[in-house]
Structure formats: C-alpha cells, structure tokens
Amino acid sequence: MAQINVNNLTFYYETSFDNIFENVSFSIDTDWKLGFVGRNGKGKTTFFNLLLGKYEYTGSISTNTVFDYFPYQIKSEYLNQPAAEFMEELKGGVEQWRVICELDKLGLDAEILYRPFATLSFGERTKVMLAVLFSGENDFLLIDEPTNHLDREAREIVKTYLAGKKGFILVSHDRDFLDACIDHVLVLNRQSIEVQSGNFSGWWENKSRKDAFAQVENEKHKREISKLKAASERTRQWAEKSESTKIGYDPIKEHDRSKSTRAYIGSKTKKMQSRVKQMEARIDQEILEKEGLLQDIENPVDLKIMPLEHHKKTLLTANKYSLQYTDAQEPLFENLSLEINQGDRVFLNGANGCGKSSLIKSILQKASEKDAKSEDINLTESGMLQLASGLIISYINQDTSFLHGNIKEFCRKRNLEESLFCAILRQLDMERVQFGKNMEDFSEGQKKKILIAASILTPAHLYIWDEPLNYIDVFSRMQIEKLLLTYQPTMLVVEHDVKFRQQIATKTIELY
Numbered sequence: 001m002a003q004i005n006v007n008n009l010t011f012y013y014e015t016s017f018d019n020i021f022e023n024v025s026f027s028i029d030t031d032w033k034l035g036f037v038g039r040n041g042k043g044k045t046t047f048f049n050l051l052l053g054k055y056e057y058t059g060s061i062s063t064n065t066v067f068d069y070f071p072y073q074i075k076s077e078y079l080n081q082p083a084a085e086f087m088e089e090l091k092g093g094v095e096q097w098r099v100i101c102e103l104d105k106l107g108l109d110a111e112i113l114y115r116p117f118a119t120l121s122f123g124e125r126t127k128v129m130l131a132v133l134f135s136g137e138n139d140f141l142l143i144d145e146p147t148n149h150l151d152r153e154a155r156e157i158v159k160t161y162l163a164g165k166k167g168f169i170l171v172s173h174d175r176d177f178l179d180a181c182i183d184h185v186l187v188l189n190r191q192s193i194e195v196q197s198g199n200f201s202g203w204w205e206n207k208s209r210k211d212a213f214a215q216v217e218n219e220k221h222k223r224e225i226s227k228l229k230a231a232s233e234r235t236r237q238w239a240e241k242s243e244s245t246k247i248g249y250d251p252i253k254e255h256d257r258s259k260s261t262r263a264y265i266g267s268k269t270k271k272m273q274s275r276v277k278q279m280e281a282r283i284d285q286e287i288l289e290k291e292g293l294l295q296d297i298e299n300p301v302d303l304k305i306m307p308l309e310h311h312k313k314t315l316l317t318a319n320k321y322s323l324q325y326t327d328a329q330e331p332l333f334e335n336l337s338l339e340i341n342q343g344d345r346v347f348l349n350g351a352n353g354c355g356k357s358s359l360i361k362s363i364l365q366k367a368s369e370k371d372a373k374s375e376d377i378n379l380t381e382s383g384m385l386q387l388a389s390g391l392i393i394s395y396i397n398q399d400t401s402f403l404h405g406n407i408k409e410f411c412r413k414r415n416l417e418e419s420l421f422c423a424i425l426r427q428l429d430m431e432r433v434q435f436g437k438n439m440e441d442f443s444e445g446q447k448k449k450i451l452i453a454a455s456i457l458t459p460a461h462l463y464i465w466d467e468p469l470n471y472i473d474v475f476s477r478m479q480i481e482k483l484l485l486t487y488q489p490t491m492l493v494v495e496h497d498v499k500f501r502q503q504i505a506t507k508t509i510e511l512y
Helices: 044-051 083-090 096-105 110-114 122-133 152-163 175-181 200-244 261-290 356-366 407-414 418-427 432-436 444-457 474-487 498-504
Strands: 003-011 021-029 033-038 058-062 066-070 139-144 168-171 184-188 193-197 314-325 333-341 345-349 379-387 393-396 462-466 491-494 507-510
Touching: 003 044, 021 184, 021 193, 033 044, 033 175, 033 200, 044 139, 044 168, 066 122, 083 096, 083 110, 083 122, 096 110, 096 122, 110 122, 122 152, 152 175, 175 200, 175 498, 184 200, 193 200, 200 261, 314 356, 333 379, 345 356, 345 498, 356 379, 356 393, 356 462, 356 491, 393 444, 407 418, 407 444, 418 432, 418 444, 444 474, 474 498, 491 498
Parallel strands: 033 168, 033 184, 066 139, 139 168, 345 491, 345 507, 393 462, 462 491
Antiparallel strands: 003 021, 003 058, 184 193, 314 333, 314 379
16 A cells, blocks of 8 residues: 655646645545545546646655556547557556456456457447556556446446446546445545545535534624624724713813813723724634635535426327438337426436437437537438427537537527526536637536536427536536426436436436
C-alpha cells in the first residue's frame, strides 16, 4: 500500500478567471476503491491530468505510484485493426495472456481481441479497454465514466467486475454503480474537498445531516446577530443622548443639577459605550462562527417545465410494430405494443442495438420533427405506429457532436429566449464564464446541459429524451428528478441510470 499526498495544490487554466484548485490538501491510499464525485466542471478530469503530469501546477503531489487512465485514446488508424495488434501502444509491457484472463472475468472470449476494433459495440470496446487497463501490476488506475453508452446488462457486468478490484479512482455519476464499486469517496464540494470512507449513499446521508445542522446553526446565528445589532443600536443612541446632556443645561428646568453631574454623566456614557463595543465584538464573533456554514451546501434551485396539454388522452400507440434495417437479415425488434397516455413516463429498456434509438427516430419522422428530417435512418417498418394529430415533441439527442457556435446562435436557431435559457443553465450550475465560449469547447456534461435546458424551455406534449444523463453530475440528476416528479410531463425516455429510472418511470418497455 502506498499513499498519494496532495499538499497546497493550486491550478488554473490560462483562459479561466478562477482557480480550479486553490491550496488543496488531502491524502488517499492506493489500495482504496475510491469514488470521485463533483459537479460538472469542478475539476475531476483536470485532477486526473494533474496526476498524469500533463499540466504544471503549484504545490505538490507526492507519490511513487504509476498511473494509468481509462478510457484510452483510440487513434483512427487503430479502428480497422484488432486490439491484439495495438494494445501494446495503449499500455506498455502488456501481456496478452493477462488481458485474456481479464476478458474472461468480463464475460468475453479471447477471439474479440482479433476482430477489427471498429466492429465492436460500445460495451465490447469498454470491456476490452478495461481488460487492458487491469492487466498490469501495481498501477493506480484513473477510471473516467466507464458506463457512458453502456446498456443495462453491460453496466451490470462492469459493475460486478470493478466491485472485485481495488486500487483505482472511479469517476461516475451513476449512484447505483458507485454504491456497488467503492469503499471511499473523494468529493469536490463547492468550496472544499473531503475524503470519507464508505459508498456514495453513506456519504450523501452524512452530508444531508451536516447540511441540515448547518442550516439550523446558520438561522440561529442570524437571529442572534439581529438581536445584538438591535440592542447595540439602542445602547448607542442612549449613550449619544446622555453625552449630549453633559455640557450645558437650563438652570430653571434643571435646578437640582450641580456641576458634579457632568462627571457622573460622562462615567455613565463611558459604560454604555463600553457595552456597545462588547456587543459589536459579540456580533463579529457570531458572524465569524456563521461564516463557512453554508459554503458546501448543495441546495439547487427548483427547475420549472411547462408541458402542453393535448386534447387527446392517448398521444402514441404502437401495435405489432417492427423495425428493420433494409440491408439487415433480422429485425431490430418486432411485434411491439405500446401506448403512451398523458402523464405517462415510459422508459425503453434493452441491450445496445435492440432498436431503442431507431424507434425514437421513427417517431420523430412521423411527427415531422426537424431533428429527424435531416437523418436518413434507412429503416423499413411493419405494423402500426400512430401519433396524435398536432403532437409537439421536445427531443434530446444522445449525440452532442452537432453543437457548434455560441449560446446566442443556438438560441436564435431554436427560437429560445436567451436570458431564460442562460438562467436555466445557471440553475443547472453552469458557470457564467462558459456563456462566452463556443459550445464545441464545452465538456460533454456541459453539452448535455445545453440540450436539457433547451428541452425544458420548449413547451411540448411529449418529451423524448435519448440517454439524457450521460456525463451529467449526480447533483443535477437529482435536481432533474425533482423537476420531473413535480411537473409530471409525458415522456418517452432511454436511460440506463437505475436509480433515475426507479424514481421517474411509470412504465418500462423491454425491447428484445
């Protein structure tokens, strides 16, 4: 077992106004199964790059540990080659027999190493890269969001695989996945960093209690400060009034006053002024104790969505519906029966390649959505798929590669009110500094928030979201959960986050 010690780490990008890390210090052990949690843009991937020595920084990161990073960057020339030919380039000194042993634990045969990499599914590519990653000895592994684009079955396999490993930092926003795989948590809070033993749910329960206590203490300090300020102001007024009577008096009205009274008034005033100073000192102390209480509280603003109400109860019906690529031997799925009524939140479930996204594209084409018109999906259909007339759909594509230009241009193309759109992005915790950048420079999580904000701002009868939560941080996921449970829009969703589906779905449809 070794340690990674971070002392007074400070780092910022040349193009950024604020430090990503400022005087950060903590220690972690290299035999931990460490979950790495934080909002999008807080610096998780940046910290990985600092460990890998890619950036210069001030402070120190001291360790004798060798790091390796997932996902590997697969060069374009490797795509038509089998992994067996280029895995030495991914991890120096890798031994093929070790990779084969790891593949077996991931439920794959060795022959997959000899198939062109481009022909593998997302799940198969992830498993091959994980097998290469874990085939070394004594490396400390930096695993960045391994579940994106994985279907339920592949997630379960990877989850079980990682649960049997140790010596890694895992970035994931899937709460169920984190709970199964980790024994410590490294959290980038809003203003601090903390390390805690246990899984994500244990940390979140502790954080919720701490946040509730901090809010109670904050209110108590606010009340005490208010009372002290009022008392201090009254005493100051009395002192000033008393001081004003020290010099000069009316001998007719104040015939019983002697010259010695002046000393008495001065002494009395001095005592009252002393009391004012004592109260001000207590106020300063209360303010000092209050500072920092709420700095790390996650208290996201409640989002709003304005779904439209259709004159028909049933918005979509499918009966014995099948889809098949024109050049394929087998259909993607067949004999699908589906009914979506207003208020339903239907989740499509099934393995990658079973036709979930193709079904969505078929629906969009029938609804004449602009996003689908530009796509030739080359599908033949049979059976019946019927949409209510005049149906307005708000769609989130799982692909973000089409996002180019700045937010102003995006809003103009989508006919969105820019100020409202930016307000939603702020509520989703996107920094204002991002608004001046081009969207192609955004992180994947920030790009997803662009699509989510656009969908939320678009009034619709039916919201179709295709893997909306890929790269979205766990706090925003819970924020979106609350939105959907509050406003209950009619939805058709593809999403592999187990806890999100359990919270939101009113119906789940399996595609085979």
